[in-house]
Amino acid sequence: MLWMSFSCRRGQTPSSLSPHAAPRRPGRSSERWRHGDSAALAALLARQAPRFPVPEAAPESVVQSMRFEPALHFQVELGPRFCVRVESLRRTPLYVVGGRDCWLQVGREPALHLRHGDVVFLPRGDAHRVFSDPGLPASSLDELLTHSVGAERHAQASGEHSVWSGGFYRSVELAAHPLVASLPSVLHLRAADAAPWLRAMADAVRWMADRRAGGNGVGVTELLGALMQHAVLAWLRRPEAGMPIAGASGPDLSDARLLTALEAIHARPADPWTLESLAALCHMSRTAFATRFRAQMNLSPMQYLARWRIHLASRLLRERRLTLQQAADAVGYSTGAILARAYKRELGTWPSRAV
Known part of the structure; x- marks a missing residue:
């Protein structure tokens, strides 16, 4: 049994070295930016770029520059036994796990045991599978999304089911952000070890993504963005927070x-x-x-x-x-x-x- 609700950007479908600038040349043509235009654009960039207080700068300043809009957000309820394959297709997932225990495996890496309230972020957008039983034939997530378009079937969540909410981001957008290069291929925050904010945000994402008895998708884009930022911030601060988080060591932004x-x-x-x-x-x-x-x-x-x-x-x-x-x-x-x-x-x- 499966039901799924999702929302895409307009015009999108579910499946779909040297940095040195060369010397600037004077006397550009009128087709290029005039001085006033350049000043206005510089002001725009200054507002968008994060400002770091020095020397008391904090990791929040860096993390706040991670602003992305999901190409797709969704909620899916799977039956008691399932195996779903998620191809890469240049998309980066952020998942909130709900319901029964299950596992996530990237390539041939050991599978991660996931429980209710866990959050998983795959910054590289690697292909992976999600399952309750690894021996089952794998269904394609893209096929499930396609077949669920316009579907009106919904099921009540229960302890026998696994409910996943979240969003997919365009990998090329995340890859362009330099902080993403410092993240592990899988960032897994365990609800059992996390601070209360994780449980509260995970519950809110599930409610907002519920198109039957919840928030009908309103506000979920913004909340997923905030969840991504706080997940990365928690990973950066994990030594002082005492929060076990799967992933390699990260930058010391202190x-x-x-x-x-x-x-x-x-x-x-x-x-x-x-x-x-x-x-x-x-x-x-x-x-x-x-x-x-x-x-x-x-x-x-x-x-x-x-x-x-x-x-x-x-x-x-x-x-x-x-x-x-x-x-x-x-x-x-x-x-x-x-x-x-x-x-x-x-x-x-x-x-x-x-x-």
């Missing part, structure tokens, strides 16, 4: 000197940053700064800068419908062609295919 560099990159992405200028900003040698930055962020400083610029450019192209040249002007590349090549180098696809 390092005030690194936060100085992050603040500069986030607040002024279009500046002609170099490894030397960022190291000097942190009062560190170039080698010591580069080593410490990579150890904490899993990216070199210049890779982080490139990812942040491309993340901002992707949002401007998608949300503001700017041209490549306009987006390049805003984030620190001298031409749209250079931005497009950097985008392809970092994310493996051209901007025109990702917007």
Whole structure:
């Protein structure tokens, strides 16, 4: 027995290197940004980019820059025995588990035992399966979504069923955010070990995603975004919170000197940053700064800068419908062609295919 409710973005279906900017050239044509336009866009970016207080900067400032809209949010109730296959298809899932115990397995990795109230986030969007019995033939989630379109069948949740709520995000959008590179392939927060906020948010997601007796999907997009941010924040702070969370060790965002560099990159992405200028900003040698930055962020400083610029450019192209040249002007590349090549180098696809 299965029922599912979901919502997609308009026009979507359920299945569907070097960061250095070249020197800017004077005397651009009238088709490019005039001074007033550039100033307005710079102000827009300044409002959108997080500002990190230094030296008392906190991880919240970094995590708040993770703002994504799900391509799809859903709720599905499965019977007492099930096995569901979820292909990657360039989508990143955030799940809230409800009801009976079950398991999630990514590739050939050991399966994770999931219980009611657990939250699972797969930042890489790897293919995986969810099951109560691994010996059952696997059903395709895409087929379940397709067959459930327009369905009016609903079932009451019970302890014999597993109810999953959550959303799918476009992997290319998350991959463009540099903080995502520091996350493990699976982030699993266990409700039994978590603070009360996790249980409260998980309950709220389930209610909002319920299109029969709950919130009918209203507000679930915003709540899923907040849940993702708090899940990442809890993972970053897990030593001090005493919260066992599955995943490799993450960046130490209490390092005030690194936060100085992050603040500069986030607040002024279009500046002609170099490894030397960022190291000097942190009062560190170039080698010591580069080593410490990579150890904490899993990216070199210049890779982080490139990812942040491309993340901002992707949002401007998608949300503001700017041209490549306009987006390049805003984030620190001298031409749209250079931005497009950097985008392809970092994310493996051209901007025109990702917007």
